[in-house]
Amino acid sequence: xxxxxxxxxxxxxxxxxxxxxxxxxxxxxxxxxxxxxxxxxxxxxxxxxxxxxxxxxxxxxxxxxxxxxxxxxxxxxxxxxxxxxxxxxxxxxxxxxxxxxxxxxxxxxxxxxxxxxxxxxxxxxxxxxxxxxxxxxxxxxxxxxxxxxxxxxxxxxxxxxxxxxxxxxxxxxxxxxxxxxxxxxxxxxxxxxxxxxxxxxxxxxxxxxxxxxxxxxxxx
Amino acid sequence: xxxxxxxxxxxxxxxxxxxxxxxxxxxxxxxxxxxxxxxxxxxxxxxxxxxxxxxxxxxxxxxxxxxxxxxxxxxxxxxxxxxxxxxxxxxxxxxxxxxxxxxxxxxxxxxxxxxxxxxxxxxxxxxxxxxxxxxxxxxxxxxxxxxxxxxxxxxxxxxxxxxxxxxxxxxxxxxxxxxxxxxxxxxxxxxxxxxxxxxxxxxxxxxxxxxxxxxxxxxx
DNA sequence: CGGCCAGTTGACGTCTTTCAACTTTGGTGG
DNA sequence: CCACCAAAGTTGAAAGACGTCAACTGGCCG
Numbered sequence: 001x002x003x004x005x006x007x008x009x010x011x012x013x014x015x016x017x018x019x020x021x022x023x024x025x026x027x028x029x030x031x032x033x034x035x036x037x038x039x040x041x042x043x044x045x046x047x048x049x050x051x052x053x054x055x056x057x058x059x060x061x062x063x064x065x066x067x068x069x070x071x072x073x074x075x076x077x078x079x080x081x082x083x084x085x086x087x088x089x090x091x092x093x094x095x096x097x098x099x100x101x102x103x104x105x106x107x108x109x110x111x112x113x114x115x116x117x118x119x120x121x122x123x124x125x126x127x128x129x130x131x132x133x134x135x136x137x138x139x140x141x142x143x144x145x146x147x148x149x150x151x152x153x154x155x156x157x158x159x160x161x162x163x164x165x166x167x168x169x170x171x172x173x174x175x176x177x178x179x180x181x182x183x184x185x186x187x188x189x190x191x192x193x194x195x196x197x198x199x200x201x202x203x204x205x206x207x208x209x210x211x212x213x214x215x216x217x218x219x220x
Numbered sequence: 221x222x223x224x225x226x227x228x229x230x231x232x233x234x235x236x237x238x239x240x241x242x243x244x245x246x247x248x249x250x251x252x253x254x255x256x257x258x259x260x261x262x263x264x265x266x267x268x269x270x271x272x273x274x275x276x277x278x279x280x281x282x283x284x285x286x287x288x289x290x291x292x293x294x295x296x297x298x299x300x301x302x303x304x305x306x307x308x309x310x311x312x313x314x315x316x317x318x319x320x321x322x323x324x325x326x327x328x329x330x331x332x333x334x335x336x337x338x339x340x341x342x343x344x345x346x347x348x349x350x351x352x353x354x355x356x357x358x359x360x361x362x363x364x365x366x367x368x369x370x371x372x373x374x375x376x377x378x379x380x381x382x383x384x385x386x387x388x389x390x391x392x393x394x395x396x397x398x399x400x401x402x403x404x405x406x407x408x409x410x411x412x413x414x415x416x417x418x419x420x421x422x423x424x425x426x427x428x429x430x431x432x433x434x435x436x437x438x439x440x
Numbered sequence: 441c442g443g444c445c446a447g448t449t450g451a452c453g454t455c456t457t458t459c460a461a462c463t464t465t466g467g468t469g470g
Numbered sequence: 471c472c473a474c475c476a477a478a479g480t481t482g483a484a485a486g487a488c489g490t491c492a493a494c495t496g497g498c499c500g
Contacts, residue, residue: 055351055352055355057355057359057360058438059359061359063354063355063358063359065351065354077343077344077347077348078344080340080343080344081340081341081343081344081345083341083344083345083348086347086348086351086352087351120300120301121301121303123297123300123301123343123347124297124298124300124301124303125301125303126347127297127306127343127346127347127350128297128303128306130347130350130351130354131275131285131306131307131350132275132306133354134283134285134350134353134354134357135275135277135283137354137357137358137399138283138357138399139277139279139281139283139399140277179357179358179359218278
């Protein structure tokens, strides 16, 4: 938690102050934190496990907006403007989150201005990410989108490593992140396996060469 | 300008105060206000004409993020967190914009808190819109996306009217907004013309029945 | 009136989805 | 500990949507 971007640059005393205002919530696998279109009440941070943010289409098809691991903030926008949550949040596995209600947050902003700056920066980063993904969806073929989806799932900051193991993510999940079907995901992964770029297993993708994947994501 | 969401709810005196801090800029058709990835300096509002926000892919393909008419705010996120502009802004026709540099804005926020609330709300709305469009791109076929693109171009608030005339937008533009090609746009518009939903002309789309279009956008 | 830009339309190819059948994996309860 | 079941993954065949290329038309401005 200490290294969450939410608390970045805060002196220990202020960080404690902020944390003391949080509520904690524990979630079983699959438990829903909030539904899309509900009134937005709080900003959340994952401390343990993983939370999956999804948008549902009118036809009932799901799209995965983001998969949040420990330290990651979500529903930041909602907390700022207090409109409706733009997605549903549910635990992808047994998880723990901290949450700050809007009122508490407003007050903390006054006492700890750096906190507000952090929230704005996080919200900005998310808005940028959505813009990029929107462009990707509009212009890039499935394999490249899938490569990017995998790269986004790789735990950050693994100096020197050129491989990565992604677990607890089904091909259905990957399909919803890349905006395609599980069939196409399976085919593409099979191809990559044939050229030795990845190995796959039930709920598991082992990226053998992040570099290779990056090339697929960016290149030609 | 008075009815821009930026100034919503501000007493006349405060609105004047805010406006007095703005710089104005005039743009010829095609003139670029700022480029994607430049350091973000200012929040902008269109007062006249139209500004086109685009993202460029690595391969040089363009995607239109938004087309802003009078009163509309853009680059709000950038002004808050001061990172890079996430898109390029250029005048789609001779235009005029007001702009507030980050420092001026911060100061105004202190004097006019409602202004900050407005900016946060606007940024939130844009973030939500991008989320929705991302989902659309991931799940919806071209005709529906095109219908939505047209509906977004219809001047707001025309009580009672069931038709709308959209001018100064080429099919190439529509293609970039809907994430497709001008060929597909032409074909789809031809179909709609055949059933009497629209009529088209050079740089012109006359929507005969907004209701019909809405059905296409939402339905089945 | 000529050239240019916007738009149209057909033919074709390809990527992706859809549907169906089948295999593999891992967990659970007997 | 094993057998079994459900969930996850694989793969082929076929259809469909969409993009690409090329040729053609038509309106508009100088």
